[in-house]
Amino acid sequence: MSIKGKAYIAGIYEHPTRKAEGIPLAQLHAEVARGALADAGLTLADVDAYFCAGDAPGLGALSMAEYLGLDLRHVDTTETGGSSYLVHVGHAAQAIAAGKCKVALITLAGKPRTGGSQPGRPPIGIVPPDTAFEAPYKPSVLNIYAMCAQRHMHEFGTTSEQLAWVKVAASQHAQHNPHAMLRDVVTVEDVLNSPLMADPLHRLDCCVVSDGGGALVVVAPEIADQLARPKVRVLGAGEALKHSRGGEVDISYSAGRWSAARAFEEAAVKPADIKYASLYDSFTITVVMQIEDVGFCAKGEGGRFVADGNLISGVGKLPFNTDGGGLCNNHPGNRGGMTKILEAVRQLRGEAHPAVQVPNCDLALAHGTGGFLGLRHGSATLILERV
Amino acid sequence: MAEPNTPPADDVALAPYHAALAERRLLIKRCAECGKPHFYPRPYCPFCLGDKTEWEQASGAGTVYSWSVERRAKPPYVIAFVTLAEGPTLLTNLVGVEPDAVAIGQAVTLDFEERDGVPTPVFRPAG
Numbered sequence: 001m002s003i004k005g006k007a008y009i010a011g012i013y014e015h016p017t018r019k020a021e022g023i024p025l026a027q028l029h030a031e032v033a034r035g036a037l038a039d040a041g042l043t044l045a046d047v048d049a050y051f052c053a054g055d056a057p058g059l060g061a062l063s064m065a066e067y068l069g070l071d072l073r074h075v076d077t078t079e080t081g082g083s084s085y086l087v088h089v090g091h092a093a094q095a096i097a098a099g100k101c102k103v104a105l106i107t108l109a110g111k112p113r114t115g116g117s118q119p120g121r122p123p124i125g126i127v128p129p130d131t132a133f134e135a136p137y138k139p140s141v142l143n144i145y146a147m148c149a150q151r152h153m154h155e156f157g158t159t160s161e162q163l164a165w166v167k168v169a170a171s172q173h174a175q176h177n178p179h180a181m182l183r184d185v186v187t188v189e190d191v192l193n194s195p196l197m198a199d200p201l202h203r204l205d206c207c208v209v210s211d212g213g214g215a216l217v218v219v220a221p222e223i224a225d226q227l228a229r230p231k232v233r234v235l236g237a238g239e240a241l242k243h244s245r246g247g248e249v250d251i252s253y254s255a256g257r258w259s260a261a262r263a264f265e266e267a268a269v270k271p272a273d274i275k276y277a278s279l280y281d282s283f284t285i286t287v288v289m290q291i292e293d294v295g296f297c298a299k300g301e302g303g304r305f306v307a308d309g310n311l312i313s314g315v316g317k318l319p320f321n322t323d324g325g326g327l328c329n330n331h332p333g334n335r336g337g338m339t340k341i342l343e344a345v346r347q348l349r350g351e352a353h354p355a356v357q358v359p360n361c362d363l364a365l366a367h368g369t370g371g372f373l374g375l376r377h378g379s380a381t382l383i384l385e386r387v
Numbered sequence: 388m389a390e391p392n393t394p395p396a397d398d399v400a401l402a403p404y405h406a407a408l409a410e411r412r413l414l415i416k417r418c419a420e421c422g423k424p425h426f427y428p429r430p431y432c433p434f435c436l437g438d439k440t441e442w443e444q445a446s447g448a449g450t451v452y453s454w455s456v457e458r459r460a461k462p463p464y465v466i467a468f469v470t471l472a473e474g475p476t477l478l479t480n481l482v483g484v485e486p487d488a489v490a491i492g493q494a495v496t497l498d499f500e501e502r503d504g505v506p507t508p509v510f511r512p513a514g
Contacts, residue, residue, distance in 0.1 A: 129427070129429070130427060132401075132427075133426075133427035133477070133478070134478050136502050136503075136505075136507045137466055137478050137479055137480045137509075138457065138460070138464060138466065138480075139466060139478060140457060142457070142459075143455045143456075143457045143466045144466075146455035147453040147454060147455045147466065147467075147468060148453070150453045150454060150455055150491070151452070151453040151491065154453070154491045195458070196458050197458055197459060198455045198456060198457050198458060198459075199454075199455050199456045199458070199486065200455075201455075244476075245433065246423070246424075246425030246426070246432075246433035246434055246475065247415075247424070247425050247426040247427075247471075247474065247475025247476050247477060248474075248475070248476070249452065249468055249470075249476035251453065251468070374453075374468075375478075
């Protein structure tokens with residue numbers, strides 16, 4: 001069964017906060033849920049499916065369904081780190097296509113700056129099987145992604161200057177976003193002159209840490225027909241996992257190679273057809289690798305592809321992350337998949353900031369990587385169409 | 388991700404691995420059915436799910452697959468993927484090396500450092 005054209009993203013909301021002092025996690029989830037339902041023109045009573053990931057408090061969907069007052073006939077708590085919400089949209093489309101629900105609410109919230117949650121942490125007492133073999137060496141999100149960059153440079157000749165162009169493009173976009181944490185335009189030299197954090201990544205190669213959240217409402221076609229908002233259709237969805245495969249390690253590519261191929265096949269479009277791309281930007285290297293794996297260029301050509309402003313809206317051939325992305329805008333709960341979808345929907349609706357709005361943007365891609373790119377991660381790809 | 392460096396008390400299948408560490412030996416596993424080596428070790432082969440996995444002592448020879456230096460740490464430390472001569476690539480630290488002198492492809496050799504009272508496999512430049 002294909003989900004092509006069988007579900008629509010009818011409501012979106014991004015929490016404006018970047019530091020949620022005094023607001024507990026459940027309340028943040030409720031605030032983004034209210035925002036997305038209001039945007040869609042729907043009410044609490046319309047919701048019959050709920051999706052959340054490891055960032056939700058307590059027992060996840062159980063705790064949040066009670067807090068929000070949801071009556072549900074479908075629930076999904078798939079957890080693939082920051083890419084979970086992209087997976088959720090694909091799963092919501094499947095459930096809608098199968099007749100299991102009509103209005104699916106997806107929420108994300110996190111408070112890494114002000115405490116109250118540790119997204120991605122396993123429940124106390126459950127230690128994953130890799131721990132004894134990895135934890136003694138003090139891996140961090142930063143140094144694991146840095147090893148991906150190091151290897152990419154070795155195999156393909158990618159340079160720090162090329163990585164820096166990703167941050168430059170994000171900053172060009174963020175200057176127009178009043179909510180963005182970092183609104184100053186930066187240069188390649190600024191990135192290279194920022195402190196070295198984990199070779200070869202500099203401070204400005206890294207995303208921000210922010211509180212906040214976001215929500216989506218995915219609906220059946222007959223619901224979308226009744227709503228006043230521009231119609232954004234789910235054309236294709238793909239998901240894939242990649243891990244260390246018993247020690248057969250190859251960190252030169254991500255699971256995006258497989259998730260994107262599945263999404264493009266379902267949508268029956270090509271990378272060259274995409275007018276705008278949201279790409280998970282936990283680090284600059286993440287964007288370069290995903291551009292290759294999604295198929296915007298050949299493997300190893302990502303560094304050359306992103307250079308010279310090629311990701312800047314109105315300048316380059318692939319406008320990306322026009323909200324400023326995780327590198328400049330926000331990264332709520334250390335999980336960037338949700339905001340990738342939100343900006344793709346804004347672009348398709350023509351509701352991005354006028355300075356970064358892509359003209360006649362009728363086909364967009366949102367793609368994310370969750371977990372640890374060099375160890376174990378989940379990739380997900382969505383292809384969305386304005387109709 | 389900083390968990391205590393102690394073996395889980397109730398993991399019988401991994402007891403030989405931890406016993407070997409105490410003798411400063413590194414064990415990997417090889418599947419008697421499909422023939423493939425793997426690391427980290429499991430009782431069931433991650434390539435065929437066969438249950439005839441056998442312990443094998445690593446020679447200690449390896450090469451650097453990738454590396455980085457965590458510059459925020461005091462003191463900074465070198466994290467790396469090292470590919471063992473037997474095949475599997477594992478996460479580790481490089482010791483006895485200046486960060487600016489590390490290179491992908493560099494030959495390294497197994498050593499052990501006491502961490503939380505446990506001999507822990509690390510690697511240093513060969514020769």
